Amino acid sequence: MTENETKTCPYCGETILAIAKKCRYCGEWFDAPLPEPKKTKECPVCGEEIDADATVCPVCHENITEQKVESVKLHYVTHEPNFWQKLFQVYWVNPKSWLLKELTVDDGNITISVLNGNSLSAPIEECSFKFQIDKYDRMEIYVKHENRKIHFKEIPFMLEDEQWDDIRAFILDSCNAKITTLGKMTNAMMKIKEILECVVLK
Numbered sequence: 001m002t003e004n005e006t007k008t009c010p011y012c013g014e015t016i017l018a019i020a021k022k023c024r025y026c027g028e029w030f031d032a033p034l035p036e037p038k039k040t041k042e043c044p045v046c047g048e049e050i051d052a053d054a055t056v057c058p059v060c061h062e063n064i065t066e067q068k069v070e071s072v073k074l075h076y077v078t079h080e081p082n083f084w085q086k087l088f089q090v091y092w093v094n095p096k097s098w099l100l101k102e103l104t105v106d107d108g109n110i111t112i113s114v115l116n117g118n119s120l121s122a123p124i125e126e127c128s129f130k131f132q133i134d135k136y137d138r139m140e141i142y143v144k145h146e147n148r149k150i151h152f153k154e155i156p157f158m159l160e161d162e163q164w165d166d167i168r169a170f171i172l173d174s175c176n177a178k179i180t181t182l183g184k185m186t187n188a189m190m191k192i193k194e195i196l197e198c199v200v201l202k
Contacts, residue, residue: 044172045133046187047179062172072174074105074166078158085157098140100152100159105170112143112150120150129175132183135190139168142180 005018012026022029039052046060056063078100096116104111110127113119122145130142138154154164171177179187 042178044177044179047184063169072105072170074103074170076100076104076159076163076167077102078155081155081157094153094155098151098153099155103167110143112152114150114152118150120145120148122146122148124175127175129171129177130180131171131177132180132186134186139164139171141167141171141177 006015007018007020008014009016009023009026009028010030011023011028014023014025016023016025020030040049041052041054042048043050043054043057043059043062045057045062048057048059050057050059097114097118099115101113101115102111103113105124108124109121110124111119111121120143127143127145130144132140134140138156140151140153142149142151154168156164159167
């Protein structure tokens with residue numbers, strides 16, 4: 001190959017020297033190693049694709065740091081709300097199969113019982129967890145182990161706010177929980193509502 005031989009830049013189509021390692025017109029380098037594709041993961045809270053190394057979601061700002069399930073210990077027994085608490089929370093519209101009675105997490109195992117008598121006890125790593133968050137920022141949690149399923153909903157006053165926060169953090173941080181399709185739809189609708197409200201205010 002002589003110094004005067006030319007070639008066509010594959011990026012911009014201009015004629016350049018054949019020995020060139022960089023196009024003098026568009027600035028592209030030739031034979032440069034391709035960058036590795038960026039690794040991503042799905043945020044367990046909002047479902048958006050984010051950087052694989054992220055510990056806080058840049059979209060919903062939730063902490064998504066994974067914890068070892070063996071290190072988590074929880075034990076909560078709910079109490080029944082009084083009449084006014086029930087009325088305020090529309091407690092009666094939720095079936096007893098949705099109302100948590102007791103939850104225990106210890107030594108890598110989880111035990112859940114609800115008010116209708118159903119229960120589930122299994123190693124956490126053998127369970128699948130899904131969740132959705134309603135417009136009142138209350139979490140609904142679905143747990144499945146083999147052919148058994150259990151579902152419960154966050155009802156204020158049945159536990160202290162800090163206790164519900166502990167359960168929520170455990171589900172999001174330790175269980176590799178996935179957001180449900182309905183949860184994704186709810187998030188999308190909330191975003192649309194926020195955009196429309198901003199437009200109206202302007």
